[in-house]
Amino acid sequence: MKLLLIEDNLKASAWVRKGLEEAGYIVDFAADGRDGLHLALSHPYSLIILDIMLPGMDGWQVLRTLRTASNVPVICLTARDSVDDRVKGLELGANDYLVKPFSFAELLARVRNQLRQQQPHSSVLRVADLVMDSTRFQVTRDGIPLTLTRKEFMLLWLLASRHGEILPRTLLASEIWGVNFDSETNIVDVAIRRLRRKVDDPFTHKLITTVRGMGYCLSEKAPDNA
Amino acid sequence: MHSASLTLRLTAIFTLIMAMACGGISLILYNALRSELVWRDDQTLINRAAQLRQLLEDGAHPSSLPLYFNRMVDIHQDILSIRSQHEQNVSINHTGVALPDMSPTPVNSPPNARQLHRWMDADHTEAAALSLQANSSLGPVTITLARVARERAMMLDRYRQQSILVSLAAIFLCAAVSPLLIRRGLKAIGRLSEIVAETASDRLNHPVPLQAIPQELLPLGKALNAMRQSLSTDFVRLTQFADDLAHEIRTPINVLLGQNQVALGHARSVSEYQALLEGNIEELESLSRLTENILFLARATHHNIQLNKEAFLLHDALETLIDFLEPVAEERGMVIALNAEGSVTADKMLFQRAMTNLLINAIRYSPAPGQIVISTYHRAEYVDIEVSNAGDVIAEPDKLFERFWRGDNVRHTSGSGLGLSLVYAIATLHGGLAYYRHEKGHTIFGLRLLA
Numbered sequence: 034m035k036l037l038l039i040e041d042n043l044k045a046s047a048w049v050r051k052g053l054e055e056a057g058y059i060v061d062f063a064a065d066g067r068d069g070l071h072l073a074l075s076h077p078y079s080l081i082i083l084d085i086m087l088p089g090m091d092g093w094q095v096l097r098t099l100r101t102a103s104n105v106p107v108i109c110l111t112a113r114d115s116v117d118d119r120v121k122g123l124e125l126g127a128n129d130y131l132v133k134p135f136s137f138a139e140l141l142a143r144v145r146n147q148l149r150q151q152q153p154h155s156s157v158l159r160v161a162d163l164v165m166d167s168t169r170f171q172v173t174r175d176g177i178p179l180t181l182t183r184k185e186f187m188l189l190w191l192l193a194s195r196h197g198e199i200l201p202r203t204l205l206a207s208e209i210w211g212v213n214f215d216s217e218t219n220i221v222d223v224a225i226r227r228l229r230r231k232v233d234d235p236f237t238h239k240l241i242t243t244v245r246g247m248g249y250c251l252s253e254k255a256p257d258n259a
Numbered sequence: 260m261h262s263a264s265l266t267l268r269l270t271a272i273f274t275l276i277m278a279m280a281c282g283g284i285s286l287i288l289y290n291a292l293r294s295e296l297v298w299r300d301d302q303t304l305i306n307r308a309a310q311l312r313q314l315l316e317d318g319a320h321p322s323s324l325p326l327y328f329n330r331m332v333d334i335h336q337d338i339l340s341i342r343s344q345h346e347q348n349v350s351i352n353h354t355g356v357a358l359p360d361m362s363p364t365p366v367n368s369p370p371n372a373r374q375l376h377r378w379m380d381a382d383h384t385e386a387a388a389l390s391l392q393a394n395s396s397l398g399p400v401t402i403t404l405a406r407v408a409r410e411r412a413m414m415l416d417r418y419r420q421q422s423i424l425v426s427l428a429a430i431f432l433c434a435a436v437s438p439l440l441i442r443r444g445l446k447a448i449g450r451l452s453e454i455v456a457e458t459a460s461d462r463l464n465h466p467v468p469l470q471a472i473p474q475e476l477l478p479l480g481k482a483l484n485a486m487r488q489s490l491s492t493d494f495v496r497l498t499q500f501a502d503d504l505a506h507e508i509r510t511p512i513n514v515l516l517g518q519n520q521v522a523l524g525h526a527r528s529v530s531e532y533q534a535l536l537e538g539n540i541e542e543l544e545s546l547s548r549l550t551e552n553i554l555f556l557a558r559a560t561h562h563n564i565q566l567n568k569e570a571f572l573l574h575d576a577l578e579t580l581i582d583f584l585e586p587v588a589e590e591r592g593m594v595i596a597l598n599a600e601g602s603v604t605a606d607k608m609l610f611q612r613a614m615t616n617l618l619i620n621a622i623r624y625s626p627a628p629g630q631i632v633i634s635t636y637h638r639a640e641y642v643d644i645e646v647s648n649a650g651d652v653i654a655e656p657d658k659l660f661e662r663f664w665r666g667d668n669v670r671h672t673s674g675s676g677l678g679l680s681l682v683y684a685i686a687t688l689h690g691g692l693a694y695y696r697h698e699k700g701h702t703i704f705g706l707r708l709l710a
Contacts, residue, residue: 134547184582206583212611212615213608215548216583217548218615218619219587220583223586223590245534245537245540246538246539246540246541246544247540
């Protein structure tokens with residue numbers, strides 16, 4: 034999948050590109066708003082990552098012009114985090130919003146989130162021997178039913194539906210508990226630990242992996258550092 | 260552009276007032292003097308006419324009257340004319356002014372000021388005349404007396420000139436002396452400015468000596484003292500804050516530097532490098548969180564945060580948080596009880612953030628196992644949301660909400676020491692406050708928001 038990154042800070046764009054390319058995306062890059070808009074309008078990108086603070090034509094202008102012609106998902110990056118900026122971005126048609134400094138895991142998770150929204154959901158999930166049925170609220174591993182609380186089910190569903198991806202703690206807190214601020218606690222870790230106790234501890238094959246400094250990942254292959 | 264100098268403005272005002280006063284006084288005095296002189300001249304004329312008429316009635320010969328007259332009058336400004344049908348007319352007139360025609364006052368009516376005939380002569384000098392009929396021994400005669408008020412005019416002229424001179428002198432004196440006096444008066448401002456200018460940051464807490472400044476400047480002096488006091492407090496706080504901040508940042512930076520240098524000292528396995536990078540990320544994340552929090556506090560202090568206010572049910576908002584925090588509470592053997600009702604209008608995310616901080620403190624620092632109770636109290640204008648748990652009295656409660664303050668017993672535990680100051684900042688942003696009290700063996704932290 035082809036993404037476009039519009040960002041004037043070369044150091045920042047270098048690691049974002051590298052990260053996204055290693056995550057399997059093809060990334061085009063523009064260092065100012067005019068070039069970015071030109072690229073965005075002339076190529077069919079799956080997603081655009083747009084910095085708001087750009088020299089010359091700023092991100093708002095790019096977004097406004099872009100929206101007149103295209104519905105491609107846009108994630109805005111900005112150093113400012115006041116509410117009105119956020120509201121302005123969403124009003125102008127941004128699909129998501131990240132405040133600098135952000136972690137790469139967070140960006141990647143949001144990029145995947147946007148790209149996934151165009152795919153249909155299913156009510157039954159299968160990852161290795163884990164089977165989840167969201168309509169009947171049932172979980173089995175290796176055919177053995179597991180008893181999970183509602184939140185644990187939601188957490189496991191989120192991890193399983195995005196298996197193979199690293200999900201940062203902030204994203205989990207926001208998606209599962211609606212907590213949209215950095216709570217400076219190990220709450221997500223505790224919740225994951227409790228989930229593992231039910232989902233992984235009784236089985237030899239562990240599904241949930243901790244990626245230090247990044248987040249959590251549910252994957253089919255046996256983790257080597259669980 | 261500066262506004263015009265105070266001295267200049269005051270001098271102009273003083274001079275103007277002086278000019279107006281001098282002009283007014285001179286004018287009033289001049290008019291009074293003038294009407295007095297006119298009255299005197301008129302009286303002289305009337306008395307003289309009456310006297311002459313009496314003389315004639317008593318039998319004096321009209322031709323002898325000039326003799327009396329010459330003794331009585333100043334012939335340079337007085338005129339006498341006696342007309343008779345039988346005798347020769349008598350006329351004494353050295354003034355060069357012709358008498359106008361007028362009808363004489365009849366014999367039996369005494370002369371008065373109303374009968375005076377007034378006119379201006381060719382030199383614009385005022386003149387007045389009185390004509391009387393009288394019975395002399397030789398038959399009826401007409402006496403006409405007149406005065407051309409030359410002396411009066413000269414006197415008034417002199418008076419006018421002197422008044423103008425004196426007034427001008429007074430005005431010039433005022434214009435010259437006022438600036439000096441005003442400057443002297445304003446020296447107190449200069450002194451005050453010097454005192455203020457001399458103030459170095461370390462001497463902010465020395466107040467401006469109020470006894471040295473005049474009463475008019477007392478409000479300014481007091482205001483300055485109040486400002487210096489708050490500046491001094493802020494300055495101390497800022498310095499302390501900078502110290503604490505440097506300390507907080509230095510520690511993770513030292514860790515980062517150290518662990519990277521040690522790692523580069525020898526060739527290591529991939530997994531060791533991986534662990535190093537993961538360690539780096541953790542340190543950097545805490546640094547990033549620290550800067551975010553400090554930025555938030557700084558902007559909150561200047562009310563530079565836009566609140567996304569909405570009305571929400573307290574019970575629901577708090578239940579979400581308990582849901583979120585319960586696993587951690589359970590690990591420490593804490594149970595959270597919720598006793599909330601009603602709603603509040605606030606930025607929900609900030610509200611939850613403040614409450615999370617209070618709850619996490621309660622979970623971390625209260626003796627386990629135990630219970631944490633969240634209660635809400637609706638008062639007239641505000642809502643108190645309190646988190647209560649068993650605990651000892653906290654030393655130095657007034658410092659609790661300061662940045663980086665941490666009780667000695669918790670210095671070794673995790674947390675940045677910004678949690679409670681964030682709670683306080685969030686409360687202040689909503690026009691409320693955060694408080695602490697100890698009651699019946701319970702530590703109670705509260706968030707007070709406007710209802």
